[in-house]
Amino acid sequence: MIDGIIEKYRGKPGALIHALTEIQHENRWLPREIMQKVADALEVPFSQAMQIASFYKTFSLTPKGRHEVHVCTGMTCHLRGAAKLMAKLEEITGLKPGETDTQAKFTLEAGSCLGSCSIGPELIVDGKHYGRMTPERAADVLKQYE
Amino acid sequence: MPSLQTTAELEELREQIRAARDPSKPCIAVCGGAACDGLDSAAVAAAFAAEIAAQGVAAKVDFRITGCHGYCNKGPNVLVGPGDVCYFEVKPEDVPEVVASAAKGEVVDRLVYRDPATGEKAVHMSEVPFYKHQMRILIGDIPRIDPTRIADYLAVGGYSALAKALSQMTSDQVLQEVKKANLRGRGGGGFPAGLKWETTKNAPEKTKYVIVNGHEGESGAFMDRAMLTGNPHRVLEGLIIGAYAIGAQQGYIYTRHDSPSMARHITAALEQAKELGLLGKNILGSGFDFDVELHFDVGIFVSGESSALMRSIEGNTPEPRPKYIRTSVSGIWDKPSNLNNVETWANVPEIINRGADWFTSIGSEKSKGTKLVSLSGHVVNSGVVEVPMGTPLRTIVFDIGGGVPEGRAPKAIHFGGAMGGSIPISMIDAPLDFDGMAKLGAPIGAGGLLVMDEDTDMIEMARYLLDFLVKESCGKCTPCREGMYQMLKILTNIIEGKGRKFDLERLADLTEVTSLGSLCALGKTSSDPLKSMLRYFKPEFEARIAAGSAAGSEAK
Amino acid sequence: MSDITLHIDGKEATVPAGTTVLKAAQKIGVSIPTLCHHPKLEDYGGCRLCLVEVESRGRTNYVVSCLYPAETGLVVRTRSEKVDKVRRLIIEELMARAPDAPELVRLAYEYGADRNRFEKEASFCVLCGLCVRYCAEVKQKHAVGFIENGHVREISFIPEIAAKECWDCQECFAICPTSYAQAAYFLTEALAFPGQRKKESAPIGVEGDRMANIPAVPITFVKRPPASERELAG
Numbered sequence: 001m002i003d004g005i006i007e008k009y010r011g012k013p014g015a016l017i018h019a020l021t022e023i024q025h026e027n028r029w030l031p032r033e034i035m036q037k038v039a040d041a042l043e044v045p046f047s048q049a050m051q052i053a054s055f056y057k058t059f060s061l062t063p064k065g066r067h068e069v070h071v072c073t074g075m076t077c078h079l080r081g082a083a084k085l086m087a088k089l090e091e092i093t094g095l096k097p098g099e100t101d102t103q104a105k106f107t108l109e110a111g112s113c114l115g116s117c118s119i120g121p122e123l124i125v126d127g128k129h130y131g132r133m134t135p136e137r138a139a140d141v142l143k144q145y146e
Numbered sequence: 147m148p149s150l151q152t153t154a155e156l157e158e159l160r161e162q163i164r165a166a167r168d169p170s171k172p173c174i175a176v177c178g179g180a181a182c183d184g185l186d187s188a189a190v191a192a193a194f195a196a197e198i199a200a201q202g203v204a205a206k207v208d209f210r211i212t213g214c215h216g217y218c219n220k221g222p223n224v225l226v227g228p229g230d231v232c233y234f235e236v237k238p239e240d241v242p243e244v245v246a247s248a249a250k251g252e253v254v255d256r257l258v259y260r261d262p263a264t265g266e267k268a269v270h271m272s273e274v275p276f277y278k279h280q281m282r283i284l285i286g287d288i289p290r291i292d293p294t295r296i297a298d299y300l301a302v303g304g305y306s307a308l309a310k311a312l313s314q315m316t317s318d319q320v321l322q323e324v325k326k327a328n329l330r331g332r333g334g335g336g337f338p339a340g341l342k343w344e345t346t347k348n349a350p351e352k353t354k355y356v357i358v359n360g361h362e363g364e365s366g367a368f369m370d371r372a373m374l375t376g377n378p379h380r381v382l383e384g385l386i387i388g389a390y391a392i393g394a395q396q397g398y399i400y401t402r403h404d405s406p407s408m409a410r411h412i413t414a415a416l417e418q419a420k421e422l423g424l425l426g427k428n429i430l431g432s433g434f435d436f437d438v439e440l441h442f443d444v445g446i447f448v449s450g451e452s453s454a455l456m457r458s459i460e461g462n463t464p465e466p467r468p469k470y471i472r473t474s475v476s477g478i479w480d481k482p483s484n485l486n487n488v489e490t491w492a493n494v495p496e497i498i499n500r501g502a503d504w505f506t507s508i509g510s511e512k513s514k515g516t517k518l519v520s521l522s523g524h525v526v527n528s529g530v531v532e533v534p535m536g537t538p539l540r541t542i543v544f545d546i547g548g549g550v551p552e553g554r555a556p557k558a559i560h561f562g563g564a565m566g567g568s569i570p571i572s573m574i575d576a577p578l579d580f581d582g583m584a585k586l587g588a589p590i591g592a593g594g595l596l597v598m599d600e601d602t603d604m605i606e607m608a609r610y611l612l613d614f615l616v617k618e619s620c621g622k623c624t625p626c627r628e629g630m631y632q633m634l635k636i637l638t639n640i641i642e643g644k645g646r647k648f649d650l651e652r653l654a655d656l657t658e659v660t661s662l663g664s665l666c667a668l669g670k671t672s673s674d675p676l677k678s679m680l681r682y683f684k685p686e687f688e689a690r691i692a693a694g695s696a697a698g699s700e701a702k
Numbered sequence: 703m704s705d706i707t708l709h710i711d712g713k714e715a716t717v718p719a720g721t722t723v724l725k726a727a728q729k730i731g732v733s734i735p736t737l738c739h740h741p742k743l744e745d746y747g748g749c750r751l752c753l754v755e756v757e758s759r760g761r762t763n764y765v766v767s768c769l770y771p772a773e774t775g776l777v778v779r780t781r782s783e784k785v786d787k788v789r790r791l792i793i794e795e796l797m798a799r800a801p802d803a804p805e806l807v808r809l810a811y812e813y814g815a816d817r818n819r820f821e822k823e824a825s826f827c828v829l830c831g832l833c834v835r836y837c838a839e840v841k842q843k844h845a846v847g848f849i850e851n852g853h854v855r856e857i858s859f860i861p862e863i864a865a866k867e868c869w870d871c872q873e874c875f876a877i878c879p880t881s882y883a884q885a886a887y888f889l890t891e892a893l894a895f896p897g898q899r900k901k902e903s904a905p906i907g908v909e910g911d912r913m914a915n916i917p918a919v920p921i922t923f924v925k926r927p928p929a930s931e932r933e934l935a936g
Contacts, residue, residue: 075596118221629795
């Protein structure tokens with residue numbers, strides 16, 4: 001699959017971000033060996049590939065968990081108590097934003113403004129929105145995920 | 147549907163579609179916008195589809211899933227026509243009754259709006275206070291169309307402006323009309339769109355690009371996503387008209403990667419427009435060729451800045467370029483590129499259809515037309531709102547927004563997210579516009595209006611906004627990278643009671659230098675929120691610093 | 703293309719079209735401080751030290767002279783209250799990272815900057831990008847690059863390339879204003895390929911070697927008292 005993606009963009013340095021996005025989506029992270037292969041195939045310096053991969057936060061240079069737990073930390077959600085919700089999620093998962101647990105089950109992320117400000121604070125797990133979330137209900141939401 | 151070769155064929159198709167529709171037929175529209183979706187409107191929509199089949203009334207009741215109706219905190223929203231009956235907080239259990247009553251032209255009383263103070267009912271959209279005070283030129287169509295069906299857009303008059311522009315106006319005439327309308331950029335810059343178009347048009351290079359900036363990174367702004375998800379054709383039509391006026395052959399829609407429904411709707415819109423011949427070669431027989439590509443961001447705020455966005459479309463890191471290299475002259479791959487915000491493009495069709503004079507009759511002296519506002523924060527009614535420029539903020543916060551929940555007092559209003567500013571509630575009679583609000587230190591930015599109540603800690607808000615920007619800085623230039631971080635450290639110290647007397651002096655210097663010396667708008671405006679907090683809420687800072695050093699010396 | 707005449711600090715300069723204000727100033731002997739500028743490299747506009755005040759068509763702007771193109775009739779002021787303030791703050795911000803960098807020390811003396819004004823940062827790299835750009839543009843080896851963004855940005859040597867190229871070259875060591883580049887190289891070598899540098903050879907000097915051009919600085923250069931004394935003074 002990954003080789004297919006690399007072949008699709010061979011010789012196209014301008015497609016670096018597209019290639020990395022597809023590989024990230026497919027593989028859930030960007031191992032160094034694959035970064036090297038991408039850099040070689042797309043004819044960009046390895047340092048440039050590393051710069052892009054470390055710059056954009058949707059790319060992960062370390063393995064991510066099966067489930068992405070996202071707490072919106074946009075301005076409205078912040079006003080409505082996102083910090084308390086995040087503190088609760090940190091407590092439940094034992095993670096800080098950006099970290100993944102040792103079972104690779106959850107990755108905790110802080111993200112800003114996913115556009116559902118009216119129902120903040122929001123918890124988004126694997127793309128599913130849980131609006132009007134309170135710290136008390138957060139644990140129950142996570143229990144649904146294996 | 148076959149490809150349309152002329153504007154006459156387009157009008158014929160429109161007539162056919164309209165003739166096949168009965169305006170008096172009941173229609174149920176379920177909102178699939180971001181907030182309603184988060185409140186599980188998908189389950190409600192599924193229930194409707196099932197119930198209509200179960201009751202066997204598909205021939206008697208139309209059903210569609212639409213984009214954002216606007217009244218986000220009251221979702222799931224359902225609009226029943228004819229008559230625009232608004233139902234709020236609809237649950238799957240309510241669905242059978244709604245279907246049955248719609249078929250009979252009746253109203254389900256318990257689901258309609260009730261005034262929280264008087265209990266008075268408002269059944270129709272025109273009576274509901276939230277909607278009553280708006281002027282919904284841009285978003286009014288959203289509840290009436292299924293964004294994945296181009297026929298719906300044609301039925302409400304879509305692409306008639308494009309037909310008019312291509313068949314009755316030269317590219318210069320289109321450009322002059324937009325200039326005359328004084329359409330100013332809605333993404334935050336407020337720069338006259340017509341002038342930008344003209345610069346791009348006059349640039350010597352033959353290859354030109356037009357871009358829709360749908361990045362919407364501003365915190366608290368969600369109207370662009372509502373527009374792109376709910377009526378992508380409107381934006382697309384504006385883009386095609388603009389490309390015609392400017393002489394561009396290729397367009398890009400650049401938007402966020404994290405909304406699957408928005409991606410689906412834009413993709414469908416592009417496909418269907420192409421199928422009908424509204425994109426591609428020789429559009430409607432005019433000899434004008436134009437194509438559009440959809441690009442996604444990869445999750446970094448600075449890629450919403452126009453020159454950084456163009457680097458991103460090229461496949462490079464989104465590092466912004468200095469503003470004196472104008473992107474209208476040298477943009478994507480150094481070719482003239484005209485970038486405008488979603489809302490700016492969405493205004494173009496009506497300006498062409500109804501004329502610049504109509505547009506300038508709305509709004510205030512220097513800010514014309516309407517403005518989409520994302521109303522949120524400590525406010526009773528929150529959602530996507532559209533009002534004429536010049537509307538007093540009081541109208542938006544109280545008449546539309548319903549004031550602050552639980553009877554608390556409002557303290558401040560914030561515009562422009564992390565690059566805007568706050569004004570105290572004493573200034574609530576200020577009109578919504580570009581220049582006046584900028585003078586007050588709270589430029590409206592993309593239009594995200596945040597209401598903050600009496601318990602809000604303004605120092606913490608300033609710190610929070612800087613924290614956001616610090617993570618988004620690209621890191622190239624010293625004033626932004628180092629200056630913002632030092633400001634953040636000082637504010638954190640103040641909040642933790644470690645503030646010191648010369649902190650305010652250091653903050654003043656840092657805000658001044660970051661504004662003057664930074665490379666791009668992110669750095670230049672990064673200290674604006676803090677500046678406005680210091681301008682209007684300085685006593686809070688001084689008190690906190692004094693309390694901190696008092697506590698500190700007590701500890702000794 | 704025709705020549706352009708502009709005014710810099712009251713002096714007239716005539717330069718070919720497309721020349722930057724910085725080059726124009728250098729041509730007529732007006733000195734503007736720089737950090738991330740290097741004659742062999744494309745101008746970067748990152749450090750912002752070369753900021754100047756420009757006036758054209760009645761409007762005053764603050765731009766970096768290393769990138770801003772000279773225009774006919776442009777009036778440039780290389781020193782002013784605002785320009786000096788911006789430079790002073792930039793020096794103070796960079797000295798929070800590298801308080802002992804000789805060029806910063808000299809500039810601090812000239813602009814009255816206080817090396818202790820801001821809380822210290824852990825890394826003494828000032829992120830001028832000279833090493834990254836030199837290796838990419840002049841040596842074309844791309845042995846060192848940037849990673850991350852914002853204030854956590856750093857330079858990073860790629861071990862696979864550095865092991866083959868760096869010991870024989872070392873040219874970026876001499877152009878680094880803080881000596882961080884060589885520190886980063888040695889740390890990378892120690893961690894990733896210890897004992898595998900290619901051959902023993904003396905470091906090679908390079909045109910524009912910064913260390914050779916720094917004048918000796920008097921020891922008592924600090925004009926402002928340290929932060930703690932200012933604090934006591936209220």
